[in-house]
Structures are given as C-alpha cells and as structure tokens.
Amino acid sequence: MDQTNDTAETLTPQTVRHSILWRVIFYFATASIALSIVVSAALVVWNYEQQTEAFRERLEDIRVGYSESLGSSLWFYDEIQIQSQVKGIMNLEAISYVRVTDNLNINIEVGTRPHHSDIETLPIEFNGKPIGVLEIAFDRDAVIAKASRAAISTMIAQLVSLLLLASMLGVVVHTLINRRISEMAAQVNDRLSSNQYSPLAISTGKDKDEIDLLIQAFNALSEQMIDQLEQKTQAQQQLKTINLELEDRVKERTHNLQKTVDELNQTLAELHATQGKLIEAEKLSSLGGMVAGIAHEINTPLGLCITIHSYINDNYQVMKRAFDGGGMRKQDFVDFMGMMDESLGILDKNLQRAAHLIKSFKQVSEDQTGEHIRRFSLHDYLHEIMETLSPKFKQTQHKVEIDCSENLWMETFAGSISQVVTNLVMNSLVHAFEHTKEGLIRIQAAEEKGNIVIRYTDNGCGLSAEAKHKIFEPFYTTKRGQGGTGLGMHLVYNIVHQRLKGEIQVEEADQGAAFRMVIPKITEESNVQ
Structure with missing residues (x-):
C-alpha cells in the first residue's frame, strides 16, 4: 500500500519537473534560432560572394569604359581630366581606393591604400602601348556590413515568424496532448490511491489518435487486471x-x-x-x-x-x-x-x-594376525611371503620374480604388506593362470620421494574392461558360484588406502594384469585410524 501511494505521488501534475509542452516549445525555439543563425550566415556569405562578383564585373566595365579615356589623358598629361575620371570611378559602389600612375611622374591617388592583396591592377594603354597603371581596391568591410544588415533583418523576421509559430504549436500541443495526458494521469492517480482498477472515464475522439489508442489500451489492461x-x-x-x-x-x-x-x-x-x-x-x-x-x-x-x-x-x-x-x-x-x-x-x-x-x-602369520608397526627389509620380507606361498607353486610351473634392493626397508604394518601381496598372488593363480601352465609373476619395488612404489604384474589372461572398472568393488567376482567371494581385491584396496595410507590403481599392460601401489615408507602411529 505504501508503494502504491509513493507511485501515485510521483505522478501528480504538481511534481512534473519538465512539461512536454515547454520542452516542445524550447526544442522548437532552439532549433529555430539555430536555423536562423545558419541561414543568416549563409546569406552573409552569399551576399558577399554576390558583391565580389559585382566588383569583378565593375572592373571589366571600368577597363572597357575608362581605359581609353585614361590612356588619352595620360598621354597628353591632362591631370584635371585624370582627377575627374578618378573621382568618377570612386563614386562607383563598393570602390574604396583608386590610383593612376604612368611611367614618368604622374601619380593621382584617392582613398586609403589597403593591403596589396586587396588591390586589383589594370594596365592603361594608348594606341596599343602601355603607358600607365590603374589600381582599384574593393571595400570589403562595407560589403560585409551591408550583407550583415540584410541578414540580421532577415533573421529578425524569421525569429518573429518562428516564435509565433512556436506559440501556435504550444497551443496545439497543449490541446491535443498535454491536457489529455494530465487528465489521464489524474485519473490514474485517483485509482492508485483508492487501489481500484476501473477503466478511465475519458471519452475518445473521432480521429482515433495515439492518445485515444493509449486510453483504449489502458482500459483493456484494467479489465485484464481485474x-x-x-x-x-x-x-x-x-x-x-x-x-x-x-x-x-x-x-x-x-x-x-x-x-x-x-x-x-x-x-x-x-x-x-x-x-x-x-x-x-x-x-x-x-x-x-x-x-x-x-x-x-x-x-x-x-x-x-x-x-x-x-x-x-x-x-x-x-x-x-x-x-x-x-x-x-x-x-x-x-x-x-x-x-x-x-x-x-x-x-x-x-x-x-x-x-x-x-x-x-x-613371522608372516604374526604380522597378519597382529596390528603393530615394525621396521623390516622389504627384500627379505617379500621372499618370506613367497616361502609361505611355495606350496601353491609345487604342482605348477608358475614362477615369481622379485626385483627389490636388499637395502630397501619400510617401517609400517608388515602384516598388511603380506596380506596385499598374498591376495594379489592368489588372484593371479586363481584367475590369471586358470588356463596357463607356465605363468610369470613379477614384483618390482623401489623408493620414490619418500614412498615405496610396488608394481605387481603377471602375464596371464588379463582384465576385461568391466573388471578394470569394478575390480576393487566389494563382492565383484568372475567366479560367482565357484567359491569366489569378491572380497579379495576389495580387501587389498581397503588395506592400501585405509591401513597403509597409500594408493593402488590398475595400469595398462601389453599382456596380463598390472597394479601400481604407492605406499609411504614410514607409517606414523598418529595417522592410523
């Protein structure tokens, strides 16, 4: 409700800062004055050009009319006749300076000598021979003043006409637009203040102009809002x-x-x-x-x-x-x-x-059943694990190769290492070498940036795309119904990640399966959950 009242208040006629009527008159008057100034300046330039062209024509008339008589007067040294002719030229319109000289000592000058660039020079001849010079200057200031007076008169007449036209335009705008818009605004404010949406009570004209269309659109909007x-x-x-x-x-x-x-x-x-x-x-x-x-x-x-x-x-x-x-x-x-x-x-x-x-x-059984951290030689411990698994290889021709430095040691859960290696080996014997009589398992271990990297590979049948994706998931097995629980590799994943705080992932291999484990060389007791 408060927002409605605020909106209504901003639309009252008393709060209108810039009326359309006065803006139309102001813009029209400004444009008229600018147009008048431009037209007046154009007139000044045009008049000046016309006067200049007229001066050129007078020069031609002077050359034709005075050249022969001035030549005769100069030839016979008739100064009185020359002065009379010079005054006659000076009486012509827009002539401000005249000078007649010969090749000897006659120099008759009338008016103030202007800049040499404003002086036109005509030769004086007698019987085809040059005997003197006639110099004439154009009164540019007088021409500009005359053109300016004419332009100012024209501009004043235009301004008066345009102001009268602006007044008539203001009356038309007020009658056709301002009055009707103000009436619309007043009725809209009344409806906003009373929280009503009834149509506007403004009659439309026969001409159906834009204001009438606006009223019809507003009334249609009101009915739709209702x-x-x-x-x-x-x-x-x-x-x-x-x-x-x-x-x-x-x-x-x-x-x-x-x-x-x-x-x-x-x-x-x-x-x-x-x-x-x-x-x-x-x-x-x-x-x-x-x-x-x-x-x-x-x-x-x-x-x-x-x-x-x-x-x-x-x-x-x-x-x-x-x-x-x-x-x-x-x-x-x-x-x-x-x-x-x-x-x-x-x-x-x-x-x-x-x-x-x-x-x-x-040693291996104690490590697997115990939960303690001890320091051990990884080389010796891997061989001990293989020793305990030796009965599994008695009836087969499978081999295990261990590539590990004798100086490489770890301080961690030895039983967890044993459990991981045992499960990987048994997984190879049961799955990878199921249809292979002579299989090879390689266990490689090396130190890298404070971690032990163990790479386990076999040359068995390898892993399918599904097995690579799901091998660490619980209860996933390819031996369902044949004694497989699907927990062996899940147990390996949990031991490596949770117990040993390391990582294990399946690697691509040209043949068989390959696993890469990165395990911290030293496991801190405080990091064990």
Whole structure:
C-alpha cells in the first residue's frame, strides 16, 4: 500500500519537473534560432560572394569604359581630366581606393591604400602601348556590413515568424496532448490511491489518435487486471485449501519416510557388520590356506627325518649286537660311520628346511594376525611371503620374480604388506593362470620421494574392461558360484588406502594384469585410524 501511494505521488501534475509542452516549445525555439543563425550566415556569405562578383564585373566595365579615356589623358598629361575620371570611378559602389600612375611622374591617388592583396591592377594603354597603371581596391568591410544588415533583418523576421509559430504549436500541443495526458494521469492517480482498477472515464475522439489508442489500451489492461485479480483471489483460496491438505500429507509421509530411514540405517549397519565379518573371514581363509600349505610342506622334511631316524636306529641295533657279541669288525664300524655321516647330513638339511618354513610362517602369520608397526627389509620380507606361498607353486610351473634392493626397508604394518601381496598372488593363480601352465609373476619395488612404489604384474589372461572398472568393488567376482567371494581385491584396496595410507590403481599392460601401489615408507602411529 505504501508503494502504491509513493507511485501515485510521483505522478501528480504538481511534481512534473519538465512539461512536454515547454520542452516542445524550447526544442522548437532552439532549433529555430539555430536555423536562423545558419541561414543568416549563409546569406552573409552569399551576399558577399554576390558583391565580389559585382566588383569583378565593375572592373571589366571600368577597363572597357575608362581605359581609353585614361590612356588619352595620360598621354597628353591632362591631370584635371585624370582627377575627374578618378573621382568618377570612386563614386562607383563598393570602390574604396583608386590610383593612376604612368611611367614618368604622374601619380593621382584617392582613398586609403589597403593591403596589396586587396588591390586589383589594370594596365592603361594608348594606341596599343602601355603607358600607365590603374589600381582599384574593393571595400570589403562595407560589403560585409551591408550583407550583415540584410541578414540580421532577415533573421529578425524569421525569429518573429518562428516564435509565433512556436506559440501556435504550444497551443496545439497543449490541446491535443498535454491536457489529455494530465487528465489521464489524474485519473490514474485517483485509482492508485483508492487501489481500484476501473477503466478511465475519458471519452475518445473521432480521429482515433495515439492518445485515444493509449486510453483504449489502458482500459483493456484494467479489465485484464481485474480478471486476473479475481482469478488470483480464487487461486489463493484454492491454494490455501491445498496447502492444508499438503501439510497433512507431508506430516504423514515424513513419518513414513523417517520410519523407512530408520530401517535403512539399521540395514546399513547390519550390512557393514556383515561386510566386516566377510572381510575377516577372507583374512582367516587366506591364513587357513597358508597353514594347510605350510603343514603339507613341513610334512615332507619331517617324514624324511622320521625315515632316516628309523634307518639309523636299525643300523645302530645291528652294530650294538655285533659289539656285544664281540663279532664287530673294523670294516663294519667304518661302514656304520659312513652311513651315520650321510644320514646326519640328510637329517640336518631337512630339519633346517622345516625350521626355515616354520620361521617364515611364524613371522608372516604374526604380522597378519597382529596390528603393530615394525621396521623390516622389504627384500627379505617379500621372499618370506613367497616361502609361505611355495606350496601353491609345487604342482605348477608358475614362477615369481622379485626385483627389490636388499637395502630397501619400510617401517609400517608388515602384516598388511603380506596380506596385499598374498591376495594379489592368489588372484593371479586363481584367475590369471586358470588356463596357463607356465605363468610369470613379477614384483618390482623401489623408493620414490619418500614412498615405496610396488608394481605387481603377471602375464596371464588379463582384465576385461568391466573388471578394470569394478575390480576393487566389494563382492565383484568372475567366479560367482565357484567359491569366489569378491572380497579379495576389495580387501587389498581397503588395506592400501585405509591401513597403509597409500594408493593402488590398475595400469595398462601389453599382456596380463598390472597394479601400481604407492605406499609411504614410514607409517606414523598418529595417522592410523
């Protein structure tokens, strides 16, 4: 309402600063004066040109009319006649200076001598011979003054005519435009102040000019606004009813949505718990497979040790009976000692093998089940991991090549490194080398800017486009229904990113699969969540 009143106030006739009528008169008068000045200046120039042309014609008349008589007077030295002729020339219009000289001593001059550029020179001849010079100057100031007076008179007459025309134009503009626009503004202000939109009560003329069209357009707009206001009022009432219904629906759906959200949160928590259990089960499954392989691998040297022990015991009993009966010969003792040396060597070799396997398994299993940071040689640790996985390669011709400096060390979760490498190797054995008898796995490690870069490659069947995109997603496997859980590579991704604070990505390879891991050389305890 305040805004409407302000608008109405700015449209009242009393607040009009520049009336159209006065602006039309002002612009018309300004244009008229400028036009008059331009026309007057053009007239001055035109009159001056006309007078100059007339002077040229007079010069020709003087040359024709006075040349012969002046020549005769000069020839006979008749100064009185020459002066009379000079005065006659001076009496001509716009002549300000005349001078007659001969080649001897006659010099008759009338008027003030101007600048030499304003003097016209005519030769005086007698019987075809030049005997003197006639000099005539044009009175330019007099010509300009005369032209100016004529232009001023013309300009005054034009201004009077134009002012009368401007007054008549003002009356016409006021009658046809200002009065009707002021009446329109007054009625519009009345409607704005009363907040009404009824049509204007102004009758239109028969001529149907622009003002009449404006009045008709405003009345049409008023009728349209009234219709829109009625529709708006109805729409507001309907909207109010719909809002009340929507509030009830929103409350009901909000309640249902909150219930659904609570159920989803509970399901998500159960899913996370299940996923954690599956990941732990994957770890235990990997460790269990390692235990079974190591147990089988240790059984071989231990079985040989038992066999050798039994063989030594049998030979020992034979030697003891021979010694007790007094029938032992020197050669029998030498043969027994040779057998003992060979048997003890076999025992030592197999016991060392079993001890080494147990030591490697103990270290790796402790690292995988423990959660502590320790410093270790990456070269030695990679070989220990391969030692624990050696049973997996016994029945195949697959090989593993490790390219790592013996001086390269890390201070991090060794068990996490073991778990990552183990899962990558098992992934290659199960998937990459499924249809390959002689596969090659290469593990390359080097230090780069405080990080350890490990590149794992195999020359197996490689990864499909879908596998490259989804290999780290949980439960993604190409062995669905064949024992694959799809958690192995997801576990690798989580260990590298969350536990080791590193990165792992799939790289393009000409053959097989390739993975690149960047892991901090030293893991800070404070950075571990």
